[in-house]
Amino acid sequence: MLLPFGTGGGNSAIKMLEKITVDIFNDSSQNLLEKKGLKKTKLRLELIQHFKEAKHAQAYSDLKQALVSDVDKSTLYRNLSIFEEVGLIHGINDHTGVTKYALGSEPSSGHxxxxxxxxxxxxxxxxxxxxxxxxxxxxxxxxxxxxxxxxxxxxxx
Amino acid sequence: MLLPFGTGGGNSAIKMLEKITVDIFNDSSQNLLEKKGLKKTKLRLELIQHFKEAKHAQAYSDLKQALVSDVDKSTLYRNLSIFEEVGLIHGINDHTGVTKYALGSEPSSGHxxxxxxxxxxxxxxxxxxxxxxxxxxxxxxxxxxxxxxxxxxxxxx
DNA sequence: TATTTAAATGCAACTCTGTTGCATTTGTAA
DNA sequence: TTACAAATGCAACAGAGTTGCATTTAAATA
Incomplete structure (x- = not known):
């Protein structure tokens, strides 16, 4: 299963920079954060790297377990929200009730x-x-x- | 928006009776429970009635608030699971992370x-x-x- | 109708997801 | 190097959903 093609485009008021189009699957993690106007912290770099390598969508628990950084729950959740708003990842809700995330933004119209x-x-x-x-x-x-x-x-x- | 057409067909081992086809939208609540081999308790009768009258999918919190019966959380959740297994209702997961339920069973193949x-x-x-x-x-x-x-x-x- | 029993309910305690306010730390621009 | 906003950690919390066990009740049987 191939991963989706992503185009930028969140809808919040975080930064104007987020409108910049990026190539999520080819740009470096550093570049992605920079273009989105987000600070390059150790956690964020690791997170993006992890999403790039992930073969399927990741829940909070998957991430918590996989990440080397011993990150706090709130920080991780906050970053997931920010990444989603900014269009780096998108959330998926299955029957389990826990949100899972994968690289790429959600397309926003029609299909x-x-x-x-x-x-x-x-x-x-x-x-x-x-x-x-x-x-x-x-x-x-x-x-x-x-x-x-x-x-x-x-x-x- | 019209409600979906439902056909019976759970997949658990509760009772053989559950295979019996019912007309969820026309059968009486009494009949539905009887055909599914479930006891007709006050709560269940009220629950089915409520689902029949509901104009949109119901979360636990909606039900808890709407029901006259002061039912315990575990009992309500247990009944939702049973109703779903038996094909009386189906669950839907949206971005809010809470499961909502509506009358009718989920179709099980293709579309x-x-x-x-x-x-x-x-x-x-x-x-x-x-x-x-x-x-x-x-x-x-x-x-x-x-x-x-x-x-x-x-x-x- | 009274008896019996499995099914249903209530209760309590619990796990897990996800959120919020606030103090502290860190990335980055000046 | 300094300064400040952004990011993190911590603690406390709310809500969904689950589980074991004692009690109650629907409904089949005598």
Whole structure:
């Protein structure tokens, strides 16, 4: 499963710099933080590196376990929020109720990309296909973004 | 927004009776419980009635607040699990991290129905259109069920 | 109708996710 | 080197959801 293509574009008021387009999958971690106007701390560099190497979406618990830096819970959560706002990562919600994150920003209109959730090992993978609405919305409902969750059995199970 | 059409079919080992097909939207609450082999307690009857009247998906907190019966947390959660296993309701996970439930069972193959999540009021609505995969799965991945989450602004916001 | 029993409920204690306020530390620009 | 905003750590917290166990209740049986 290939990872999604990402384009910048958060929606908060952190910095104007965040609008700058980056190539999340090719730029260096240093560059990404710089372009987004975020300070290059040890944790953040390690976090981005980890996301780049991750084969599937990461929950807080996965990150806490994988990171060398002994980071505080609040700091890690805060960085996940910031990274998401800034478009470096995107969150995915499966049936387990815990949010998992993967590299790349969420596309923001019409169609979105899909995630595969393994029913067996609960791993979440990003798919590189996109999905589009195949039916009409009821009156008054304005869709902005479509996310598809495919449940099934993954290649490792 | 119309509610989804439901067909029975849980996947646990609670009772063989659960395989019996019911018409969730027309059968009486009494009948539904009976056909599923569940005892007709005051709480369950009220719960089903509430789901029938609900205009959108219900989280634990919504139910706790809406129900006349002063039910314990564990009892309510246990009933939600049972109802879901038995195919009376299905859970939906949006970005808020709390599971919301709506009447009807989740379809179990190929395509699934869609949910609309309002970015403003966080209400979840069931849509009656279905979605299908528009791309090929990577080798080794076996899809069983597709759920679509549409984020946007609802008719009330 | 009274008896019996498995299913359902209530209670208490707990785990885990995620958040917030505030003091301290650190990256970076001047 | 200094200074300041940003980032971190700490502590305390709220809420979702779970589990074991004692008690109660629905409903089948006598």
């Amino acid at each position: 979105g990309h899909a995630h595969f959730v393994c029913e067996c090992c609960e791993t979440v993978y990003c798919m590189n296909g996109t999905t589009e609405l195949q039916f009409e919305m009821p009156h008054g409902f304005k869709p902005k973004n479509v996310q598809t969750i495919i449940k099934g059995i993954c290649a490792n199970c | 699934g129905h869609a949910h609309f999540v309002c970015e403003c009021c966080e209400t979840v609505y069931c849509m009656n259109g279905t979605t299908e995969l528009q791309f090929e799965m990577p080798h080794g991945f076996k899809p069983k069920n597709v759920q679509t989450i549409i984020k946007g602004i609802c008719a009330n916001c």
